[in-house]
Amino acid sequence: MPPKDRDAGAPPRGRDAGVPPKDRDAGAPLKGRDTARTRRAVLDAAARTVARQGAGVSLDVIAREAGVSKSGLLHHFRSRDELLRALTQDQVDRFVADVRAAVDPADHAPGRLVRAYVKVIFEDLDDEAVVSEHLLLAAALSTVPGVAGILQEDARQWESAFTADGLHPDRVLLITKAADGASLATLYEGGSNPAALERTRDLLLSLSRGEGPFT
Amino acid sequence: MPPKDRDAGAPPRGRDAGVPPKDRDAGAPLKGRDTARTRRAVLDAAARTVARQGAGVSLDVIAREAGVSKSGLLHHFRSRDELLRALTQDQVDRFVADVRAAVDPADHAPGRLVRAYVKVIFEDLDDEAVVSEHLLLAAALSTVPGVAGILQEDARQWESAFTADGLHPDRVLLITKAADGASLATLYEGGSNPAALERTRDLLLSLSRGEGPFT
DNA sequence: GATAGCCGACCATCCGGTCGGTAGTACAGA
DNA sequence: TCTGTACTACCGACCGGATGGTCGGCTATC
Structure with a gap:
């Protein structure tokens, strides 16, 4: 559940909403x-x-x-804990919104959600600032009381969303876990290697289209 | 690169080495x-x-x-930093040793190292105490100066070891990244679901044997 | 007797959180 | 439209506690 660092979010409800x-x-x-x-x-x-x-x-x-x-x-x-909880929820929400927005409207084949998921994760991985973010969040997790629950709820929702995506469960499992693992990897493999990342991404995408790509 | 929590390590060099x-x-x-x-x-x-x-x-x-x-x-x-660096190195070394020890001597087919890797990761995942450990270590990483380098060096060694393992690179990539992702998942999916873990494990192992298991 | 593992006491610093106060802001009434 | 008032976003100063690290001394070991 990697996040984005891009600006803004919901427009403020206050008077001067459209601040420069x-x-x-x-x-x-x-x-x-x-x-x-x-x-x-x-x-x-x-x-x-x-x-x-x-x-x-x-x-x-x-x-x-x-x-x-x-x-x-x-x-x-x-309190600090409340901040970190809110941060976690915020990042989770953003990620969900990003993936929803990344679903290709012209794509009606099984696995369209999985493809969006993969795309968003690897988009984020290009951005160095974002890389470690969700990992570190997960680290704060163990300390901060409410965070684990938020992440678990998120995981549950993804699971049910994926089962409705029409792909073989094993395939979904493999692709999504590998995407997660790739995001982990950029952390301890140092500054992401763009070429390798793209290769991984393409591999996962082709897998999501039902292909069995390797010999 | 999840670690183990089991006791001991290298036998102490001191006099009364064999302490109860x-x-x-x-x-x-x-x-x-x-x-x-x-x-x-x-x-x-x-x-x-x-x-x-x-x-x-x-x-x-x-x-x-x-x-x-x-x-x-x-x-x-x-200093604290030096401790955390030593801890990182120690965990990395243990994991490497565990994987080496887990290689089946009777197994001479391509992918034997990958299989050992998968086995060790999922062994650790059963143990709740260990689960978050390497994740949290990765979190300390960003703060502690030397840690990133240690992890990068480790990643490099795995990469070269895997290329000598005889499996198609894409296959190795997929399996190992998925294993890493699974270890991540136990963190934010809450207390590991043993049945699901075993299913994932078996899926990855069968993939390592060159099978293309899903329809 | 020398080396070094180990300890208790101590210190400067930092951190999360509280408190009392200040000043934008919204709104009611005229 | 102007004024008064209640509200609240926001601030600076402060506090108790915890933390990383130092220092001088003790003693087990060689």
């Missing part, structure tokens, strides 16, 4: 008061800093990156 | 002075506590678990 994307989370202080926007800024900052420094980042660092004070952060997330 | 396995790392203070034994105790304690509490465990907790004082620990590992 300029001053979005750069460490610069947020202008005006807008709960939704601040929460987004904090969540994005948390994702970035966790990816960069590990699950042990201090609230202060996250807050500064988001352009608020630590107290300001604590006003929106009552 | 009774008082091995249980939090009980070590008796006698033996560098090798103490280092082992600390490394094992570190592996256990990291698996249990995440990469953020304090030196004090690790030390107590190993039956030494924090100062005693610091005497053998000059």
